[in-house]
Amino acid sequence: MSAAKKKGKRARRRSAPGKKIAIAASREAAQRAVSEGELSGLIGYALRRAQLRVFDDFYAALSVEGITPARFSTLAIIDGNPGISQTSLAQTLDIARSGVVMLIDTLEQLDLVSREPIEADKRSYALHLTRGGKTALQRIRRQVAIHEARVCARLDEKEKKWLLKMLARVGAAR
Amino acid sequence: MSAAKKKGKRARRRSAPGKKIAIAASREAAQRAVSEGELSGLIGYALRRAQLRVFDDFYAALSVEGITPARFSTLAIIDGNPGISQTSLAQTLDIARSGVVMLIDTLEQLDLVSREPIEADKRSYALHLTRGGKTALQRIRRQVAIHEARVCARLDEKEKKWLLKMLARVGAAR
DNA sequence: TATTGTTATACTCTATAACTATA
DNA sequence: TATAGTTATAGAGTATAACAATA
Numbered sequence: 001m002s003a004a005k006k007k008g009k010r011a012r013r014r015s016a017p018g019k020k021i022a023i024a025a026s027r028e029a030a031q032r033a034v035s036e037g038e039l040s041g042l043i044g045y046a047l048r049r050a051q052l053r054v055f056d057d058f059y060a061a062l063s064v065e066g067i068t069p070a071r072f073s074t075l076a077i078i079d080g081n082p083g084i085s086q087t088s089l090a091q092t093l094d095i096a097r098s099g100v101v102m103l104i105d106t107l108e109q110l111d112l113v114s115r116e117p118i119e120a121d122k123r124s125y126a127l128h129l130t131r132g133g134k135t136a137l138q139r140i141r142r143q144v145a146i147h148e149a150r151v152c153a154r155l156d157e158k159e160k161k162w163l164l165k166m167l168a169r170v171g172a173a174r
Numbered sequence: 175m176s177a178a179k180k181k182g183k184r185a186r187r188r189s190a191p192g193k194k195i196a197i198a199a200s201r202e203a204a205q206r207a208v209s210e211g212e213l214s215g216l217i218g219y220a221l222r223r224a225q226l227r228v229f230d231d232f233y234a235a236l237s238v239e240g241i242t243p244a245r246f247s248t249l250a251i252i253d254g255n256p257g258i259s260q261t262s263l264a265q266t267l268d269i270a271r272s273g274v275v276m277l278i279d280t281l282e283q284l285d286l287v288s289r290e291p292i293e294a295d296k297r298s299y300a301l302h303l304t305r306g307g308k309t310a311l312q313r314i315r316r317q318v319a320i321h322e323a324r325v326c327a328r329l330d331e332k333e334k335k336w337l338l339k340m341l342a343r344v345g346a347a348r
Numbered sequence: 349t350a351t352t353g354t355t356a357t358a359c360t361c362t363a364t365a366a367c368t369a370t371a
Numbered sequence: 372t373a374t375a376g377t378t379a380t381a382g383a384g385t386a387t388a389a390c391a392a393t394a
Contacts, residue, residue, distance in 0.1 A: 008222055034266045039247055039253035042318070043325055044232055046338050048243070051214040052268070054218045069222070070384085073213055080211035087352060092208045094226070096386055101354060115353095122243035123352040123393045144216070154343040163340045164220050169328040170337075171223035244361085261375060270363055275377060289376095297370045297375040 043170065054151045061147045066110055068139055072097075074103050075129065075137050078113060083126040112136055217344065228325045235321045240284055241314055244269075247310050249303065250275050250285060257300040286310055 014156055039045045058069050067075075070093070078084060084092075090100045104127065107113035112133035115125035129137060152160050213219045232243050233269070241249075251266055252258060258266075266276045278301065281287035286307035289299035303311060326334050 034238055034251070034258065034262055035254045038264065039250050041338065042322060043338070044228045044243055044343035045247060046345065047221060047228055050341045051221040051225050053345045058218055066240055069218055076211055076213050077208070081208045088208055092210065099385060137231060148216060148348065151344060154346070155340065159340060163337070164215065166329065166333060166337045167220035167224045170325060171220065171227045172328070173277070271376070273362060
């Protein structure tokens with residue numbers, strides 16, 4: 001409970017001590033060998049496991065900064081599309097507009113993003129990275145790259161490229 | 175709001191009408207082309223998108239039965255490991271024991287799973303599929319197979335196998 | 349009338365911690 | 372003391388619906 005940053009923290013998921021289980025289970029598999037059976041052949045199950053592992057690593061690496069996967073995605077999209085509206089951002093992230101409000105509220109409080117009024121349409125804002133947001137994003141990117149290398153440690157370049165391609169096919173709009 | 179089954183339902187996520195957006199966006203991409211930039215090269219982002227899409231399809235196909243991905247996984251694991259304890263199930267699913275309690279509560283209410291007392295250890299239960307649970311699981315499996323074929327429509331057999339292999343590597347315990 | 353951002357509200361999932369009853 | 376299951380509680384994430392301001 002550090003006083004400074006009460007918001008946007010949270011360690012999330014999975015207690016650290018639980019990790020030995022898998023090792024122990026594989027070492028003396030005969031003892032209790034819980035079979036996952038058909039599940040290991042299902043895309044959804046494999047995706048969930050992989051995603052939990054990757055997100056856990058992301059949180060471990062970046063929650064100190066108050067950065068979550070969604071917040072990083074938001075920063076990256078604003079950086080690549082300066083002046084984007086909240087509604088457009090919601091469509092890109094595929095979340096509800098109300099979700100974007102909270103996301104931007106948080107990033108604004110962290111002084112990483114600003115809502116700038118638009119003359120052409122007084123209903124909406126143009127989202128921009130602040131100066132601090134830009135430098136923070138550079139720093140965050142380096143950490144994300146390290147995280148990425150860590151979770152892809154068991155894949156070579158070709159395999160990773162291929163995996164991304166297959167995931168894009170599965171994740172493509174129907 | 176059908177009176178019969180008030181629990182365990184919920185359509186979840188993403189409004190149906192929203193689906194046209196992606197089509198329109200690709201058709202007239204030039205108009206607003208929001209760039210995802212670096213994000214599309216990140217495993218975590220690709221995993222999230224794929225998982226959302228796959229889970230949405232799962233819900234659409236199976237929530238009528240009151241079956242969610244987690245509940246299906248639970249049924250499958252109990253089927254493959256009859257008599258398993260709740261703690262062991264929690265370890266296998268990689269969730270907290272308290273989460274298993276609710277999961278089993280629900281499946282018990284659906285008359286799919288039973289907690290059976292163990293003589294050797296009066297603290298724990300042996301989990302089993304009920305008779306109805308077994309027949310339901312057969313039916314559910316057929317729907318899951320159809321769902322699986324649908325979300326893997328853009329992959330051939332070899333590609334799917336490969337994808338599962340790569341996902342297992344990424345999702346493997348560190 | 350339709351859209352943007354917003355607020356209010358609710359529900360799911362999952363976690364931690366404390367409790368009980370055994371072991 | 373340690374473990375199995377349970378309960379209570381809390382927080383993150385996301386959804387829907389209704390509203391004000393603006394188009």
